[in-house]
Amino acid sequence: MNDYPVLTVTTFLPLVGAALVFFRGGERLARWISLVTTLATLIVSAPLYFRFAKDSSALQFVESADWIPTWGVSYGMGVDGISLPFIFLASLLSVLCVGVSWTAVRTRVREFHVALLVAETAMIGLFAAANLFLFFVFWELMVIPVFLLIGVWGGPRRVYASVKFLIFTLAGSVLMLVGIIALHKLCGTLDFKALAGASIARVHQYWLFGAFLAAFAVKVPMFPVHTWLPDAHTEAPTAGSVILAAILLKMGAYGFLRVSLPVLPDAVHHFLLPMLVMSAIAIVYGAYVTLVQTDVKRLIAYSSVSHMGFVTLGIFTLERKGVEGAILQMFNHGILSAALFLCVGMIYQRTHTREIADYGGVARTAPVYSTLLALFCLAAAGFPGLNSFVGEFLVIGGAFETGSWLGAMAIWGVALGTTYLLWLYYRVVMGKQNPKLAGLALELDARELATLAPLALLAVVVGLYPECVLSYLRAPVAALLATGGAP
Amino acid sequence: MNGVSTADLALLSPELILVGMVLALILAAHRIQRGPLALVGTIVAAVASAAAAAWVVPADGATGFGGMIALDGYSRFFEVLIAASLAVAALLSVKSLDGDRVPRAEYHALLLLASTGMMLAVSSLDLLTLYLGVELMTLCSIVLVGIRVDRPASNEAAIKYFLIASFASALLLFGISLTYGVTGATDFAAIGSALRGRSSDPLLLAAMGLLAAGLAFKIAAVPFHAWAPDAYEGASAPVAAFLAAGSKAAGLAALGRVCLVALGSEARTLSMILAALAALSIVVGSIIVLSQTSMKRLLAYSSITHAGYALLGLVAGTPEGASATMTYAGFYVFMTLGAFGVVIALGERGETLDGFQGLAAQRPGTAALMLLFLLALTGIPPTAGFVAKFGVILSAVRADHVALAVLAVICSVVSAFVYMRIAVFMYMKEPLEPAPSRFPVTVCAALAVTALVTLVGGILPGSLAPWTVPP
Numbered sequence: 001m002n003d004y005p006v007l008t009v010t011t012f013l014p015l016v017g018a019a020l021v022f023f024r025g026g027e028r029l030a031r032w033i034s035l036v037t038t039l040a041t042l043i044v045s046a047p048l049y050f051r052f053a054k055d056s057s058a059l060q061f062v063e064s065a066d067w068i069p070t071w072g073v074s075y076g077m078g079v080d081g082i083s084l085p086f087i088f089l090a091s092l093l094s095v096l097c098v099g100v101s102w103t104a105v106r107t108r109v110r111e112f113h114v115a116l117l118v119a120e121t122a123m124i125g126l127f128a129a130a131n132l133f134l135f136f137v138f139w140e141l142m143v144i145p146v147f148l149l150i151g152v153w154g155g156p157r158r159v160y161a162s163v164k165f166l167i168f169t170l171a172g173s174v175l176m177l178v179g180i181i182a183l184h185k186l187c188g189t190l191d192f193k194a195l196a197g198a199s200i201a202r203v204h205q206y207w208l209f210g211a212f213l214a215a216f217a218v219k220v221p222m223f224p225v226h227t228w229l230p231d232a233h234t235e236a237p238t239a240g241s242v243i244l245a246a247i248l249l250k251m252g253a254y255g256f257l258r259v260s261l262p263v264l265p266d267a268v269h270h271f272l273l274p275m276l277v278m279s280a281i282a283i284v285y286g287a288y289v290t291l292v293q294t295d296v297k298r299l300i301a302y303s304s305v306s307h308m309g310f311v312t313l314g315i316f317t318l319e320r321k322g323v324e325g326a327i328l329q330m331f332n333h334g335i336l337s338a339a340l341f342l343c344v345g346m347i348y349q350r351t352h353t354r355e356i357a358d359y360g361g362v363a364r365t366a367p368v369y370s371t372l373l374a375l376f377c378l379a380a381a382g383f384p385g386l387n388s389f390v391g392e393f394l395v396i397g398g399a400f401e402t403g404s405w406l407g408a409m410a411i412w413g414v415a416l417g418t419t420y421l422l423w424l425y426y427r428v429v430m431g432k433q434n435p436k437l438a439g440l441a442l443e444l445d446a447r448e449l450a451t452l453a454p455l456a457l458l459a460v461v462v463g464l465y466p467e468c469v470l471s472y473l474r475a476p477v478a479a480l481l482a483t484g485g486a487p
Numbered sequence: 488m489n490g491v492s493t494a495d496l497a498l499l500s501p502e503l504i505l506v507g508m509v510l511a512l513i514l515a516a517h518r519i520q521r522g523p524l525a526l527v528g529t530i531v532a533a534v535a536s537a538a539a540a541a542w543v544v545p546a547d548g549a550t551g552f553g554g555m556i557a558l559d560g561y562s563r564f565f566e567v568l569i570a571a572s573l574a575v576a577a578l579l580s581v582k583s584l585d586g587d588r589v590p591r592a593e594y595h596a597l598l599l600l601a602s603t604g605m606m607l608a609v610s611s612l613d614l615l616t617l618y619l620g621v622e623l624m625t626l627c628s629i630v631l632v633g634i635r636v637d638r639p640a641s642n643e644a645a646i647k648y649f650l651i652a653s654f655a656s657a658l659l660l661f662g663i664s665l666t667y668g669v670t671g672a673t674d675f676a677a678i679g680s681a682l683r684g685r686s687s688d689p690l691l692l693a694a695m696g697l698l699a700a701g702l703a704f705k706i707a708a709v710p711f712h713a714w715a716p717d718a719y720e721g722a723s724a725p726v727a728a729f730l731a732a733g734s735k736a737a738g739l740a741a742l743g744r745v746c747l748v749a750l751g752s753e754a755r756t757l758s759m760i761l762a763a764l765a766a767l768s769i770v771v772g773s774i775i776v777l778s779q780t781s782m783k784r785l786l787a788y789s790s791i792t793h794a795g796y797a798l799l800g801l802v803a804g805t806p807e808g809a810s811a812t813m814t815y816a817g818f819y820v821f822m823t824l825g826a827f828g829v830v831i832a833l834g835e836r837g838e839t840l841d842g843f844q845g846l847a848a849q850r851p852g853t854a855a856l857m858l859l860f861l862l863a864l865t866g867i868p869p870t871a872g873f874v875a876k877f878g879v880i881l882s883a884v885r886a887d888h889v890a891l892a893v894l895a896v897i898c899s900v901v902s903a904f905v906y907m908r909i910a911v912f913m914y915m916k917e918p919l920e921p922a923p924s925r926f927p928v929t930v931c932a933a934l935a936v937t938a939l940v941t942l943v944g945g946i947l948p949g950s951l952a953p954w955t956v957p958p
Contacts, residue, residue: 022855068949070810071881111851137868144862147907151915152847159915163907170903174896181877181884181892 005063007077010045010091011125013037018117027109031102034113038095038120045091045124048084054471057081057479059130059193068133073190076130081472082257082327082480083127089334090123090247092454097239099451100342104238104349105153112153115145116239123247127254132180132190135258136173139215139251143169146248149240150232161228161235168228172218179211183263196262196483202270209267212259219252222312223282226305233301234354238345241297245304245337250330253311257327261315261480268318275316276402280409282309287416291423295354299424300340303380306413307333313410314395320481322398324473329391331469332379332462336388339376339455343369346448350440356424361433366442370429372452377425379459381418387462390470495551498558498610500543501536501566505603508532509596516592525595526929529577532599536606537570554674555613560956561813562610565740567954568817569609569733573602575824576729578933579831583723586834587635594634598729601627605737612748614663614673617741621659621705624737625652628730632722644721651714652704659701665694666749675749682752695750699760702745705738706794707787709767719787724838727783728827731790732820739797739816743809744958746801754804761802762891768795769895773902780840782830785905786823789864792902793819799879799895803886806957811878813955818871818944822863825937829857832926832934843909845918853923854913856938861906863941866899871944 017037021030052060059078067075079087097116105112122142129135143166151162184190187198200208218225229249233241260268268275286305293299311333314326347362347369348354363370379386382393392414400407444452462469496503508528512519519525540563550557558566577598584591604623611617629652633645667673669691670681682691700711707715719727750757772792779785797819800812829837832853836842847854863872876899883892926934944950 022851067947068952070949070952071877108848111847137873140868140873144858144867147910148914151911159911162915163904163911166907167900167904171897171900174900175893177877178880178884178889178892178896181881182889184881185884 004044005077006045006047007061007079007128008063010041010048010087011077011121011128013041013044014094014117014120014124018114018121021110021113021117025110030110030113031098034117035095035098037117038091038098041120041124042091042095045087048079048087052079052081052084052472054081055475057475062130064130071133071184072188073131073133076134076191077128078130079128081474081476083254084472085327085331085469086127086247086250086254086334087124089331090120090127093242093246093334093338094120094123096338096342096451096454097242099447100242100345101237101239102447104345108152112149115148119145119149119243123243126251130192132183132192132195132259136177136180139176140173142248142251143173146240146243149243150236153237154235154240156235157231158235161231164228165232168218168225172215172225175211176215179208182208182211192258192262195259198263200264202266205264205267206270209260209264209271212255212264216252216255216260219255220249220308220312221252221305222278223285223305223309226282226286229305230298230301233304233341234295234298238341238348241301241341241345242338245301245341246334249304249308250334253308253315253326253330256312256315257323257480262483265483268316272316272318276313276406279309279313279316280406282306283313283413284409284416287413287420290420291416294356296344296356296359296424296428297341297348297354299356299420300337300344303417303420304333304337306417307337307380309413310392310395310410313406314398317395317398317402317406318481319398319401320477321394321401323477323481324470325391325394325398327473327477328466328469329388329395332387332391335455335458335462336376336380339452339459340380342452342455343373343376346444347442350442351437353436356427358436359428359434360431360437362429362437362442364433365437365440366444368449369442369444372444372456373429374425375456375459377421379463381421382414385463387459387466389463390466491552494549495556497543498549498551498556501540501570502603502606504536504539505532505599505606509599509603512592512596512599516590519592520590525591526577526581529595529599530574533570533574533577533602537567540566540570540606550612552616554676555616556610557612558610559958560954561740561744561958562606564813564817564954564956565609565736566606568736568820569602569605572729572732572736572820572824573598575828575933575936576725576733578929579728579824579828580723580725581927581929582831582834583725587638587723589634589723594631597627597631597634601631601729602733605733608737609740609744611741612675612744614666614675614678614745614749617745618659618663621702621738621741622656624734625656625705628726628734631726631729632718634726635723640721641723642721644718648714648718655701655704655711658697658704662694662697662701665690665697669694675744678749679751682750685752687753687756691753692756695753695757696760698745698750699742699757699764702738702742703764706735706742706797707791708764708794708798709771709791712768712772712791715791716784716787719783720781724783724827724831727787728824728831731786731827732824735790735794736816736820739794739812743801743812746804747806747809747958751804758802758804758886761798762888765795765798765802766891766894768792768798769898773898773905776902776905779905782838782840782842785840786826786830789902789905790823792898793823793864796876796879796895799883799888799891802888802891803882805882805886808882808886809957810952810955811882813957814878814951815875817951817955818863818875818941821937821940821944822860822870822872825934825941826857826860826864828930828934828937829853829860832930833923836920836923840909840912841919843912844916846913849918849922856934857913858910859938859941861909863945865903865906869942869945871941874945874948877948
């Protein structure tokens with residue numbers, strides 16, 4: 001059955017859909033084409049999960065073709081256990097984004113769906129790329145649709161937020177471009193596999209690490225280059241926030257795993273301490289800033305800074321536990337930040353306010369919504385039995401092995417995380433009903449329920465049986481730490 | 488020197504075709520002032536001349552006229568490119584010709600003659616023929632800038648351009664005479680062999696500086712750029728597009744051949760001069776462009792920045808670097824013609840930045856095209872602009888000019904702000920003006936061609952590689 005190039009088809013099918021939407025008129029039709037395309041993408045990607053050999057750390061489903069012979073760059077696709085979960089996440093969330101935008105987006109619907117589908121191609125392609133050139137192409141391709149999603153369909157300060165997002169990410173990625181070119185000069189190849197085996201002089205590694213750090217740190221985002229995130233996430237339309245939080249932030253962390261660790265091991269060891277410190281600051285500082293937010297969406301946006309701090313902390317522990325936990329946490333944060341942004345978007349559509357003070361007592365009129373929100377808030381706070389618990393546990397374990405102060409910071413972050421999430425839940429859902437909400441039908445309809453259900457299911461399944469993700473990670477993480485991570 | 492043989496004339500066939508059409512247009516001028524005949528003639532001549540450059544002359548690397556003219560891979564590439572930019576510029580001219588009551592036959596004849604000069608410049612192997620070609624190009628361009636005689640702005644621009652261009656020609660000529668004084672030759676190969684193994688000499692340095700300065704005027708590299716924004720703004724948009732595309736490509740080609748063939752042994756000094764020109768052009772261009780609100784001025788400063796990027800390839804002083812510059816010039820011509828094409832298609836509205844407000848709501852297709860060209864000018868994949876930029880930065884890094892490469896990419900973020908501001912205006916603002924009327928079919932054709940090259944070049948970056956043969 002595996003007689004088609006799965007990765008290429010999965011990557012470029014959304015682009016075909018985008019072309020269809022662009023050239024065939026009609027807003028209704030645009031929505032349906034978009035939904036069918038994203039669902040079809042999910043279906044054609046199915047062989048990836050069933051036929052994947054979990055005990056191998058090599059890239060699988062490899063496709064290769066000559067592309068630019070003068071530069072020695074080929075068109076190469078392939079996935080391993082680290083990238084596979086994110087391809088799944090990207091293709092699943094694209095479907096949900098179409099779902100949540102069904103009625104929320106009313107202006108320029110066709111262009112919205114074109115942007116969404118182009119973004120899906122970029123997301124999947126990024127995780128499927130087997131060489132750095134292709135990785136960069138998708139990395140940059142991602143910026144434009146997201147820029148438009150924020151700037152055209154966003155909130156009141158959307159233009160400011162979108163331009164800020166664009167300038168931050170471009171400033172990071174052009175330095176990566178120089179890094180890629182320098183790597184090309186030093187190694188003569190941009191293939192991930194060949195680069196991982198290349199030996200690069202220490203001094204060059206330090207500079208290259210800096211160049212790639214500029215791009216990855218902005219995307220993650222790490223402290224202190226996180227300031228674009230609250231604006232972009234807050235102003236973006238719900239689908240844009242979901243894509244930003246769930247996938248775009250993971251691109252930076254994925255870059256660390258794919259490029260920094262295997263290709264520049266000496267530099268990683270050299271800069272270990274500053275990276276760990278920056279992660280710890282992001283966790284604690286991010287959590288405190290989250291605590292004082294008065295805007296629901298901004299609160300969730302800031303919580304990403306703290307949560308992604310856990311991810312970079314886990315990666316730079318260079319412990320098996322820490323790295324596996326970090327990747328699991330990337331996946332979990334993808335599910336939960338998406339779910340929380342979806343929840344906020346759904347209720348915003350009814351109340352047209354994002355101020356926490358305008359909410360209260362939502363549970364009285366919307367029990368199902370409140371239950372789901374409780375599930376997601378608890379999961380994000382690291383409640384046992386739900387997905388984030390396992391990831392955070394692993395990361396904290398890894399952190400303690402690296403240094404007990406790191407573990408302490410991480411636990412501090414978890415405690416603060418529980419506080420801001422439960423406090424948010426308390427202020428929005430519990431207590432007396434806010435008079436401003438009187439007379440509004442807040443309960444979810446079937447379409448919205450269907451949009452949230454897969455994420456709720458995932459949160460529970462991954463929480464009860466984390467092996468379903470971890471089993472993919474074992475072999476590649478072991479290989480990663482053996483080749484690159486070892487001192 | 489022997490007499491002129493038919494083989495010699497065959498080498499000049501691309502130029503001769505254009506000149507033939509010029510004569511035909513001028514002879515028939517009175518009959519074709521209205522109607523599309525002049526346009527058709529120009530397109531036919533451009534296509535025929537491109538075909539002649541690419542296929543008709545069989546022997547590769549042939550030289551003629553006593554070694555003054557060559558039709559090698561290098562000149563083939565640029566001749567085809569110049570013919571293409573001539574054709575696109577002619578297609579784009581239709582709208583402004585109707586509006587401004589410009590005599591069609593003369594206008595097209597001047598376009599053709601300017602292209603002839605460009606082709607002569609890119610295929611010359613001798614400083615004197617190079618000078619002749621460059622001058623022919625410049626004189627015709629000056630007249631084209633001022634051809635809208637009833638507009639004071641147009642006249643003023645032409646006079647400014649004329650004064651500065653004469654100054655640049657004087658520099659170039661002085662450089663040529665100093666080179667002759669040092670080496671006793673004007674022939675590139677002879678200059679090259681005379682310089683080999685020779686200790687550096689202040690006179691030679693002056694000669695190189697003057698040659699580089701004279702040619703830097705033609706490509707509008709900083710600090711020899713001051714004419715470009717004024718000339719572009721005063722000229723009609725299609726003429727500005729033609730100047731930004733064709734004359735820049737021709738100037739780069741001439742500079743490339745002089746640097747690599749004639750002054751190849753002085754590569755170290757030369758690369759310092761070129762690196763300074765490139766860095767200045769990139770920095771100054773991308774900073775001044777921030778404050779522009781007139782689209783023609785904006786694109787003028789953008790073209791100055793792009794001249795700087797294109798020079799990055801020549802800084803390396805290697806054949807690969809020259810290939811990267813050729814690729815850059817090739818793709819740049821199409822993306823800048825495309826961006827000008829959208830400006831032209833929108834007419835008066837397109838001349839200012841504000842005119843782009845809300846375009847995406849009114850004409851989604853046009854806005855998407857403009858976005859494509861803007862992304863290409865910014866250098867974002869998957870457009871040809873990224874491929875071009877990757878190539879020149881790769882060659883700069885390979886030549887160990889890492890600081891220059893970093894400077895270049897950082898400035899590309901600054902100019903990204905400008906290009907993306909146009910995107911912000913198109914996509915994120917409400918329209919101020921009524922939707923534009925339908926575009927003439929010729930303008931649509933020009934936009935389609937340029938968009939196709941910009942997109943295909945980005946998806947198949949190797950597509951130009953077989954043609955970018957360094958001198």
